[in-house]
Amino acid sequence: MTVVFLGPEGTFTAAAAEIAAPGATRLPMTTIPEVVRAVRRGDAPVGVVPIENSIEGSVNLTLDTLAFGDPGVYIRREITIPISMNLLARPGTRIEDIVELRSHPMAIPQCREWLDAHLPDVRLVPSASTAYAAEEVSRADGTVAALGTALAADRFDLDVLAKDIQDRDGNTTRFVVLGTRMSMPTGADKTSLVIFFGEDRPGQLMRVLDEFALRSINLTKIESRPTKQQLGEYCIFIDLAGHVTEARVAEALRSVHRHVADVRILGTYPRADELVAEANGPDSEDAYAEAALWFRTIIDRIDS
Numbered sequence: 001m002t003v004v005f006l007g008p009e010g011t012f013t014a015a016a017a018e019i020a021a022p023g024a025t026r027l028p029m030t031t032i033p034e035v036v037r038a039v040r041r042g043d044a045p046v047g048v049v050p051i052e053n054s055i056e057g058s059v060n061l062t063l064d065t066l067a068f069g070d071p072g073v074y075i076r077r078e079i080t081i082p083i084s085m086n087l088l089a090r091p092g093t094r095i096e097d098i099v100e101l102r103s104h105p106m107a108i109p110q111c112r113e114w115l116d117a118h119l120p121d122v123r124l125v126p127s128a129s130t131a132y133a134a135e136e137v138s139r140a141d142g143t144v145a146a147l148g149t150a151l152a153a154d155r156f157d158l159d160v161l162a163k164d165i166q167d168r169d170g171n172t173t174r175f176v177v178l179g180t181r182m183s184m185p186t187g188a189d190k191t192s193l194v195i196f197f198g199e200d201r202p203g204q205l206m207r208v209l210d211e212f213a214l215r216s217i218n219l220t221k222i223e224s225r226p227t228k229q230q231l232g233e234y235c236i237f238i239d240l241a242g243h244v245t246e247a248r249v250a251e252a253l254r255s256v257h258r259h260v261a262d263v264r265i266l267g268t269y270p271r272a273d274e275l276v277a278e279a280n281g282p283d284s285e286d287a288y289a290e291a292a293l294w295f296r297t298i299i300d301r302i303d304s
């Protein structure tokens, strides 16, 4: 088994990949779209990419790659990892020597307050990942530092000048495990989808949200992103509690599909927090099954 992930070794995603596929052959990639392409091509059955951070929000490149890229790659699982950011530099570097700081564009804003307080005038330079930044620092002079994992410090012979410098306790990133098929239901699942509205009509978003609310389906995330077609045209990303094989989720999705131009399912997969979404009374599987049976008895009485 091979796992592809945003590399090189020493990234936070590399740690998530070890949880997703322990002991697998590891194939680090330079970018998130490369990971997705590798899974689509079948180079590896499992890919791991970051999707959301508790301080900085969504990893837009992941959302866009999954929503607008070629079909055939799905989220099969989510993994959340506590994120501890460290200031890494070549041995002998002092904080006051640093004039340039490199890291992944998701990592820098997680340390904004610390950087304002300790390195206010530093030049911020984006890197392909935190571990690439660490590697670049190992080849630079002693005025360049990186934000990254303690593991990257070991890997690239750097010192940790300051640790745990993220702006908030409990800093957490959510990663998604990708594959070419969707996951089976576990009873504690989530479904991620993107809605493309097409023609602009009043009340369309309300209509979509109503379909979920009517069936007591909890939305765990809702976010809009540009469709990239024209200024002001947005699609919405929704994460909901439940699996597409649950009757109320299936019925809601079928209804939503009637109202919009397209619905793209990004995946239906076990939740990291294992929280079971209760569906009781009229929302239960039994109630849907009973209603289907009742309706069958009506159809059966129609002349054939």
Ligand SMILES: O=C(O)C(=O)C[C@]1(C(=O)O)C=C[C@@H](O)C=C1
Pocket (backbone or CB within 6 Å): 006, 010, 011, 012, 013, 014, 050, 051, 052, 053, 059, 083, 104, 106, 107, 128, 129, 130, 131, 173
């Ligand atoms: O650069 C890395 O180490 C990554 O794994 C990427 C990434 C991200 O894109 O969110 C992962 C976790 C942290 O939130 C910061 C960076």
